[in-house]
Amino acid sequence: MIWVDTIAQGVLLGGLYALFAAGLSLVFGIMRLVNLAHGDLIVMGAYLILLLVTLLGLPPFLAAAVAMPLMFCIGWCLQKFLLNRTLGDDILPPLLVTFGLSIALQNALLEGFSADSQRLPTNAMTTASFQAGPISLGVMPLLTFGSAVLVIIGLNQLFYRTELGRAFRATSDDATTASLMGIKPANIFAAATGIALVIVTIAALYLGLRANFDPNVGPARLIYAFEAVIIGGLGSLWGTLAGGIIIGVAQTVGAAINPEWQILSGHIAFLLVLLVRPRGLFPRAHD
Amino acid sequence: MALLQTIALTAHYGDFQALFGVDIEVSEHETIAIIGANGAGKTTLMRSIAGVLKNAAGAVRFDGVDVGTLPAEEIVTQGVAMVPEGRKLFPSLSVEENLLIGAYGRKGGGYWTLDAIYDLFPILGDRRHNPGTALSGGQQQMVAIGRALMSNPRVLLCDEISLGLAPVVIKDIYRAVPKIKKSGASLIVVEQDIAQALAVADRVYCMMEGRVTLTGRPESLNRDAIHDAYFGASK
Numbered sequence: 001m002i003w004v005d006t007i008a009q010g011v012l013l014g015g016l017y018a019l020f021a022a023g024l025s026l027v028f029g030i031m032r033l034v035n036l037a038h039g040d041l042i043v044m045g046a047y048l049i050l051l052l053v054t055l056l057g058l059p060p061f062l063a064a065a066v067a068m069p070l071m072f073c074i075g076w077c078l079q080k081f082l083l084n085r086t087l088g089d090d091i092l093p094p095l096l097v098t099f100g101l102s103i104a105l106q107n108a109l110l111e112g113f114s115a116d117s118q119r120l121p122t123n124a125m126t127t128a129s130f131q132a133g134p135i136s137l138g139v140m141p142l143l144t145f146g147s148a149v150l151v152i153i154g155l156n157q158l159f160y161r162t163e164l165g166r167a168f169r170a171t172s173d174d175a176t177t178a179s180l181m182g183i184k185p186a187n188i189f190a191a192a193t194g195i196a197l198v199i200v201t202i203a204a205l206y207l208g209l210r211a212n213f214d215p216n217v218g219p220a221r222l223i224y225a226f227e228a229v230i231i232g233g234l235g236s237l238w239g240t241l242a243g244g245i246i247i248g249v250a251q252t253v254g255a256a257i258n259p260e261w262q263i264l265s266g267h268i269a270f271l272l273v274l275l276v277r278p279r280g281l282f283p284r285a286h287d
Numbered sequence: 288m289a290l291l292q293t294i295a296l297t298a299h300y301g302d303f304q305a306l307f308g309v310d311i312e313v314s315e316h317e318t319i320a321i322i323g324a325n326g327a328g329k330t331t332l333m334r335s336i337a338g339v340l341k342n343a344a345g346a347v348r349f350d351g352v353d354v355g356t357l358p359a360e361e362i363v364t365q366g367v368a369m370v371p372e373g374r375k376l377f378p379s380l381s382v383e384e385n386l387l388i389g390a391y392g393r394k395g396g397g398y399w400t401l402d403a404i405y406d407l408f409p410i411l412g413d414r415r416h417n418p419g420t421a422l423s424g425g426q427q428q429m430v431a432i433g434r435a436l437m438s439n440p441r442v443l444l445c446d447e448i449s450l451g452l453a454p455v456v457i458k459d460i461y462r463a464v465p466k467i468k469k470s471g472a473s474l475i476v477v478e479q480d481i482a483q484a485l486a487v488a489d490r491v492y493c494m495m496e497g498r499v500t501l502t503g504r505p506e507s508l509n510r511d512a513i514h515d516a517y518f519g520a521s522k
C-alpha cells in the first residue's frame with residue numbers, strides 16, 4: 001500500500017513540474033523559441049514575490065497576484081524588444097541570447113539578493129496534510145497540482161475559445177499568411193511571452209513556498225521543465241502535464257527504492273519515454 | 288482615378304531582381320487579370336502589393352495614399368486582401384476559424400459576414416467544423432477566398448485560384464466572382480488559364496520576365512499578340 005502513496009506523491013509533484021514547464025511549452029508551441037532563461041525567470045519571479053511580501057507585508061498568494069501583471073509586462077517587453085529580433089530561420093541566435101539572458105539574470109539576482117537561500121513564508125494551512133485511505137495528502141502539493149490543471153485548462157480555453165487564441169494558432173502555423181489577415185506576429189509573440197511569464201509567476205509562488213531558492217537554482221528547474229515538455233510532445237499542453245507527472249512519479253518511486261536515485265530516475269524515465277516515442281507522447285500532427 | 292496603382296514597382300529576392308518597373312492600375316468596381324508564364328513575376332507582384340515584400344516609398348498607391356512601405360498587416364486593414372497562391376489555409380484552424388481569422392484586421396462592418404460567405408459557398412457551411420485542410424482542393428480554395436473576403440476588402444487579389452483544380456470545380460469557384468464584384472470590391476485576378484482570364488476581366492495585363500509586355504481590353508487582344516507577350520516575339 002505504500003506504493004499507492006508514493007505514486008500519489010509523484011503525481012502531485014508532477015503538477016509542480018508541469019507548472020515549471022507550461023510557459024516553456026506555450027512559447028515553444030507558438031514561436032518555436034526555446035527559452036534557456038525560463039528557469040531563471042521563475043527564480044526572478046520568486047524574488048519579486050518575496051520583495052512584495054517583505055516590502056508591502058502581503059501574504060504570498062496576494063503578492064503573486066500583484067506580481068502577475070508586472071511579470072506580464074516584463075515578458076511582453078522581453079519578447080518585443082529582445083527575443084523577436086533573434087527569431088528567424090536560424091535556430092542558434094535565440095539559444096545564444098536566452099543563454100546569455102540566463103547568466104545575466106543569475107548574476108543580477110546574486111547582486112541584488114546575495115547568494116543566501118530564501119523562502120516564502122508559509123502558515124499552518126499551507127503546511128497541513130490529511131489522510132485519505134493509505135494516502136497522505138499535503139495541502140501544498142494539492143494546491144500546486146490543482147493550479148497546474150487550472151493553468152492548462154485556462155490555456156486551452158484561451159487557445160481554442162478566444163480570438164487571441166485563434167491568432168496564436170494561425171501565427172504558429174504560418175506567420176507570413178497570418179500577417180495577411182492583419183495579425184502582427186511581433187505583437188502576438190509578445191503577448192505569448194507575457195502570458196508565459198504570468199504562468200512563471202504561479203510556478204515561482206509554489207517554488208518559493210515549497211522549498212528554499214537562491215539565484216542559482218534556475219537551470220535545475222529548467223531541466224525538469226524541458227523534460228516534461230519534450231516527453232509530453234512539443235507544443236501539447238496536456239502532454240506537458242503528462243510529462244510532468246511521469247517525471248514526478250519516476251522521482252518518487254526512485255526515491256522510495258533508494259533516496260539517492262530520486263533525480264536520476266526522473267532523467268531515466270525521460271530517456272525511456274524518448275526511446276519508445278521519440279516525438280513525445282502527444283506530438284502535433286503537423287509541424 | 289485608379290483605386291490601386293503600382294508605379295515603377297521593382298522587387299528583389301536577394302540579388303535576383305524579379306520585377307522591373309511594373310505599372311498597373313485598377314479602378315473602383317473594375318476587374319483586371321494578370322497573365323503570364325511560370326516565373327513571369329505575377330505572384331511577386333501580388334506579394335509586393337499585399338505588403339509581404341518590402342517596396343520603395345511611392346511604388347504602391349491605394350485610394351490616393353502611398354502605401355508602398357506599409358507592412359502586410361496594415362495593407363489588409365486599409366482594404367486590400369489577398370488570396371495567396373497555394374491557398375495557405377491554417378492547418379490548426381477549422382473552416383469557420385479560418386474564415387473568422389480573415390476578419391482579424393478588419394475595421395468596422397460591411398457586406399461580408401460568416402453568413403454571407405456560407406451563402407456564397409454553401410458547402411463551407413456544412414463543413415464549418417472540419418479542419419480547413421481536411422477539405423478537397425476546391426473547397427479549400429473557397430475557404431481561402433472567403434477568408435480574404437472576411438476583411439471586407441475594396442481590392443481583392445486572387446493568385447491562381449484555379450491552380451490544380453478540375454474544370455468543373457474552377458467553374459464553381461468563378462461563379463462567385465460576379466457576386467464578389469457586386470459586393471463592391473475590385474479584383475486583381477492572376478491566372479495561367481488565358482481563356483478564364485479573358486472571360487472574367489475588364490482589362491488584362493500580360494507579364495513576362497518581370498515586366499508588363501501587353502495590356503488591353505480582352506476583346507482588343509488577339510491570340511498572336513498574347514502569344515508574343517507571353518513567350519517573347521516569335522521572330
Ligand SMILES: Nc1ncnc2c1ncn2[C@@H]1O[C@H](COP(=O)(O)OP(=O)(O)OP(=O)(O)O)[C@@H](O)[C@H]1O
Binds near residue numbers: 300324325331479
Ligand atoms: N522566394 C524566392 N526566392 C528567390 N527567387 C524567387 C522567390 N520567389 C520567386 N522567385 C523568382 O522570381 C521570379 C518570379 O516568380 P513568381 O513566383 O513571381 O512568378 P509567377 O509569375 O507567379 O510564376 P507561377 O506562374 O509559376 O506562379 C521567378 O524567376 C522565381 O524563380
Ligand SMILES: [Mg+2]
Binds near residue numbers: 330372446
Ligand atoms: Mg505565381
